[in-house]
Amino acid sequence: MALEEYRKKRDFTKSPEPAGTVVKKKRPELFFCVQKHLASHLHYDFRLEHNGVLLSWAVPKGPSLNPKDKRLAMHVEDHPFDYGEFEGVIPEGYGAGIVMLWDRGTWTPEVDDVDAALKKGDLKFTLNGYKLKGSWVLVRTSGRYGGGSDKRTGSPGSNGGRSWLLIKHRDEWSGDLDIAEFAPKSVKSDGEFEDILAEDTPAVWVSNRPAKGGEAGAMLATIIERAAKLKNSKDTKGTKDTKDTKGTKDTKGTKDTKTKKATKRKVASKQRRERTSERR
Numbered sequence: 333m334a335l336e337e338y339r340k341k342r343d344f345t346k347s348p349e350p351a352g353t354v355v356k357k358k359r360p361e362l363f364f365c366v367q368k369h370l371a372s373h374l375h376y377d378f379r380l381e382h383n384g385v386l387l388s389w390a391v392p393k394g395p396s397l398n399p400k401d402k403r404l405a406m407h408v409e410d411h412p413f414d415y416g417e418f419e420g421v422i423p424e425g426y427g428a429g430i431v432m433l434w435d436r437g438t439w440t441p442e443v444d445d446v447d448a449a450l451k452k453g454d455l456k457f458t459l460n461g462y463k464l465k466g467s468w469v470l471v472r473t474s475g476r477y478g479g480g481s482d483k484r485t486g487s488p489g490s491n492g493g494r495s496w497l498l499i500k501h502r503d504e505w506s507g508d509l510d511i512a513e514f515a516p517k518s519v520k521s522d523g524e525f526e527d528i529l530a531e532d533t534p535a536v537w538v539s540n541r542p543a544k545g546g547e548a549g550a551m552l553a554t555i556i557e558r559a560a561k562l563k564n565s566k567d568t569k570g571t572k573d574t575k576d577t578k579g580t581k582d583t584k585g586t587k588d589t590k591t592k593k594a595t596k597r598k599v600a601s602k603q604r605r606e607r608t609s610e611r612r
């Protein structure tokens with residue numbers, strides 16, 4: 333039932349996205365992820381596991397570590413739990429574009445009753461991801477961004493009460509760092525959008541691109557071009573023998589882990605520096 337809207341929007345014969353099931357098993361830790369999604373517009377899909385599905389918000393500007401930034405987060409349909417690891421190309425239909433697993437980890441509610449907090453429109457929680465950590469809040473707005481819920485009845489307003497704000501609380505993990513720019517790559521493949529597209533088929537949108545105009549369209553055009561180049565160079569490399577390929581793979585794995593660790597260290601030390609300078 334919870335995934336009805338999700339399924340209604342998609343044709344799974346044409347999309348590689350999981351059709352999904354509601355996970356029944358009680359899990360010791362709750363999953364969260366952020367998927368960077370270049371579709372008709374670039375946005376970041378923020379997802380929190382709750383009752384076997386992923387509660388989802390589309391954040392156009394992405395999360396910010398600066399508590400002064402209040403990032404608009406549009407509440408969208410629940411996604412299946414197994415969507416959380418998805419990274420790849422949606423060739424056509426709803427959400428057509430490229431999905432990158434930008435961050436993942438676990439989350440802990442800072443309230444006893446998540447459903448009550450959601451109904452109230454004020455959910456405080458702690459994240460433990462690669463890029464996003466510490467205390468955050470999602471607050472539903474009323475009026476200011478064109479809607480919100482009816483305070484008297486609690487029923488959705490003109491935009492279905494879908495406008496929320498994602499805000500970082502001030503703590504050891506906050507800071508004036510543009511995390512989307514500082515750590516733009518995938519936590520799953522360590523790739524950029526063009527790498528994800530190159531793994532798939534860069535030619536997929538030659539005739540009918542998901543975003544033709546505007547910023548997203550220009551970005552996509554560049555990515556398609558870069559992906560095609562990457563694919564060409566990969567095809568040339570593909571002629572090497574298997575032993576060589578295996579060796580390359582192993583080295584790459586080590587490098588990915590190192591890069592991830594280095595990014596974590598960099599984020600931490602940058603945040604430490606900023607905290608020190610704030611105290612001065």
Ligand code: MN
Binds near residue numbers: 369375377390
């Ligand atoms: Mn999306």
